[in-house]
Structures are given as C-alpha cells and as structure tokens.
Amino acid sequence: MSLAAATAAAARATTAAAESHGFLSPTGVEIAFLLVGLVTFGAAIVTVTTKQLVHAALWLVVTLGGLAVEYLLLTAEFIAWVQVLIYVGSVVVLLLFGLMLTKAPIGRSPDADSGNRWAALTVAVAAAAALVWVVVDAFRTTWVDLDGAAAGSTEVTGASLFQSWVLPFEALSVLLLAALVGAIVLSRKAVADKATPALPTPGPPSGTLPPSRTAVDTTASGEQPPAKEGTR
Amino acid sequence: MHLAYPAVLSALLFCTGLYGVLARRNAILVLMSVELMLNAVNLNLVAFDVWLSRAARDTLHSGQALTLFTIAIAAAEIGIGLAIVLAVYRGRGTADIDKLRDSAEPHGPDEATVTADEKAEATA
Numbered sequence: 001m002s003l004a005a006a007t008a009a010a011a012r013a014t015t016a017a018a019e020s021h022g023f024l025s026p027t028g029v030e031i032a033f034l035l036v037g038l039v040t041f042g043a044a045i046v047t048v049t050t051k052q053l054v055h056a057a058l059w060l061v062v063t064l065g066g067l068a069v070e071y072l073l074l075t076a077e078f079i080a081w082v083q084v085l086i087y088v089g090s091v092v093v094l095l096l097f098g099l100m101l102t103k104a105p106i107g108r109s110p111d112a113d114s115g116n117r118w119a120a121l122t123v124a125v126a127a128a129a130a131l132v133w134v135v136v137d138a139f140r141t142t143w144v145d146l147d148g149a150a151a152g153s154t155e156v157t158g159a160s161l162f163q164s165w166v167l168p169f170e171a172l173s174v175l176l177l178a179a180l181v182g183a184i185v186l187s188r189k190a191v192a193d194k195a196t197p198a199l200p201t202p203g204p205p206s207g208t209l210p211p212s213r214t215a216v217d218t219t220a221s222g223e224q225p226p227a228k229e230g231t232r
Numbered sequence: 233m234h235l236a237y238p239a240v241l242s243a244l245l246f247c248t249g250l251y252g253v254l255a256r257r258n259a260i261l262v263l264m265s266v267e268l269m270l271n272a273v274n275l276n277l278v279a280f281d282v283w284l285s286r287a288a289r290d291t292l293h294s295g296q297a298l299t300l301f302t303i304a305i306a307a308a309e310i311g312i313g314l315a316i317v318l319a320v321y322r323g324r325g326t327a328d329i330d331k332l333r334d335s336a337e338p339h340g341p342d343e344a345t346v347t348a349d350e351k352a353e354a355t356a
Contacts, residue, residue, distance in 0.1 A: 033233060041245065048268070067271050079274075104258065104260070115330075124250045124251035132240050135240055139236045142234065144233045161300065164294075169301075187319070
C-alpha cells in the first residue's frame with residue numbers, strides 16, 4: 001500500500017534522476033569507485049589463484065581493504081570502519097594463525113588447486129556472466145544519490161540498530177557466545193584426551209574439585225583400558 | 233552513482249569466491265573464499281540500502297543492520313571453521329579436503345573390498 005506507493009515514487013524519482021545522468025558520463029565518485037573496484041577484483045582473483053598460501057591471506061587484506069574504501073565511497077562510514085576492524089584486523093589474523101598451525105608450506109605449493117579447477121572455472125564464469133547480465137539489465141538506469149548527509153554515519157546506523165533491530169542484535173550476542181564456547185570445546189578436546197591418562201587416577205581427589213569434575217575423570221579413566229585393548 | 237557499479241562488482245567478487253570454494257584444495261583457502269563471497273553480499277546490501285534510504289526515504293536501514301549482522305556471523309563462522317580445521321588437522325595430519333574422503337561413497341568394487349578388508353582387520 002504505502003510501501004508500494006513509496007516504491008513507485010522512488011522508481012519515478014530515480015528514473016528522472018538517471019535521465020539527467022548519462023550512462024557513459026561517469027562522475028568523479030564513479031571513477032574512483034571503478035578504480036578501487038578494479039584493484040579489489042584483481043586482488044580477489046590473485047587470492048583464489050596464487051600458489052603461495054600465505055600470499056593468499058595477504059592479498060585478501062587488499063581485497064577487504066578495497067571493499068572498506070568502497071563502503072566509504074557509498075557513504076557508509078560505520079560499516080567501513082567495522083570492516084577494517086573485524087575483517088582486516090581479526091579475520092585475516094585468524095586465517096594466518098590457521099595457516100601456521102596447519103604447517104602450511106611457506107613457498108610455492110603446486111597442489112594448491114584441486115583437479116576440478118577447470119569445472120570450477122566454467123561454473124564461476126557462467127555464474128558471473130549470468131549475474132552481470134541480469135544486474136546490468138535490471139539496474140541500468142537506477143541512480144544512487146550520494147549528496148547530502150551520509151547514509152551510514154555512526155549516528156544513523158546506531159539509531160536504526162538500537163531502535164528497530166534490538167532483538168536481532170541481542171540474539172546475535174547469544175550466537176557469538178555460543179560460537180565462543182563451541183570453538184573452545186572443539187579446540188580443547190584433544191588436550192583433554194591427552195591429559196587424562198597422565199593424571200594419577202588412584203587415590204581420592206582432594207576436596208577442592210567439584211563432584212561433577214571427579215565423576216567425569218573417573219568415567220574417562222574407567223573407559224581408557226578397554227579402548228587401548230581394542231586398538232591393539 | 234549508478235547502482236550498476238557496486239552491483240556488478242559484487243557479482244564479480246561473488247563468482248571469484250565461488251571459483252575459490254570449488255577449486256581450492258586447502259581447507260583454510262576455502263574459508264578465505266567463503267569470506268570473499270560474504271563480502272560480496274555485504275557490498276550489495278550496503279549499496280541497496282544507500283539507494284533505498286535516499287530514493288524511498290527508508291529510515292529502517294535494514295541493509296546496513298543486516299550487513300553488521302553478517303559481519304558478526306562471519307566472524308563466528310571463521311572461528312568455528314578454523315577450530316574444526318585444526319581438529320581435523322590434529323587427527324589426520326592434513327588440511328587437504330581431497331584427502332578427507334571418509335564419508336564418501338566407494339567408487340568401485342575394489343575400493344569397497346579394500347575398506348571391508350580394513351574393517352575386518354580392525355575388528356580382528
């Protein structure tokens with residue numbers, strides 16, 4: 001109803017605005033967006049094709065940084081800084097830690113790509129062609145007005161986040177807590193298995209341990225000998 | 233700015249990530265490609281949110297809120313994914329996806345008999 005009317009009005013307004021901006025007369029923002037986009041896309045291509053695993057993570061930094069610049073050009077400042085903080089700051093560091101902990105080779109590794117890379121290339125090129133064709137055909141005349149106040153300043157984003165999106169925000173904090181606990185559980189499992197046989201199991205435990213902990217320890221030590229016999 | 237520029241860039245980045253997910257062999261490189269795909273979706277969301285906030289007077293900013301949620305979920309995903317990759321590496325000694333074929337169906341009768349023999353040896 002009102003949404004449809006607003007959408008129709010928006011469509012009329014954007015068509016009227018786009019008529020004054022030709023398709024092949026780019027503005028300065030568009031040229032900057034295009035150049036940064038080329039750098040971003042090239043870095044993404046190198047990320048997925050390079051044979052050196054650590055270099056892939058470093059080219060991913062260029063890609064994510066370029067995307068942060070694109071967010072700034074789209075006047076979404078808060079998203080841009082969140083992108084720099086979380087992706088460039090923590091996700092790439094985590095990926096580098098993962099590469100180091102799995103003893104990834106430092107130099108060129110010839111088996112970085114699997115045998116089905118030509119099928120993957122076919123799928124990716126076909127998907128890119130279809131998506132670009134559809135997107136260009138649909139939004140050829142749509143004009144984004146970037147003048148005026150920023151659409152994504154911290155004030156605007158914070159107001160919308162804490163007025164309209166409080167419940168998903170809180171649910172997301174619960175999800176992050178669950179992910180934290182899950183990562184700790186997944187990482188600790190082998191350590192606990194390794195540490196259990198080394199414990200001096202005979203003798204009553206001192207009273208400082210909670211009863212549930214001692215129960216887990218006794219059951220684990222009780223299961224240990226049959227498992228060893230089974231493997232031998 | 234024409235909306236086609238960010239939309240085309242996002243489509244190209246998504247397909248780059250798609251190629252990486254399909255063609256890479258190391259599990260951590262696959263995770264990197266997944267991050268590329270998520271970032272392409274984020275760029276799309278931000279571009280359309282900026283367009284709608286101006287053109288349709290949208291004050292809800294659902295695109296930017298969803299982008300923040302996607303970034304947080306991607307951070308959780310990369311943490312859990314790396315924990316799983318490290319657990320697999322600790323147990324198998326490799327992070328190579330092509331070698332982790334325990335849940336794959338056997339291709340021919342030879343492989344099936346080999347696995348059956350291995351099972352018989354393991355139980356004996």
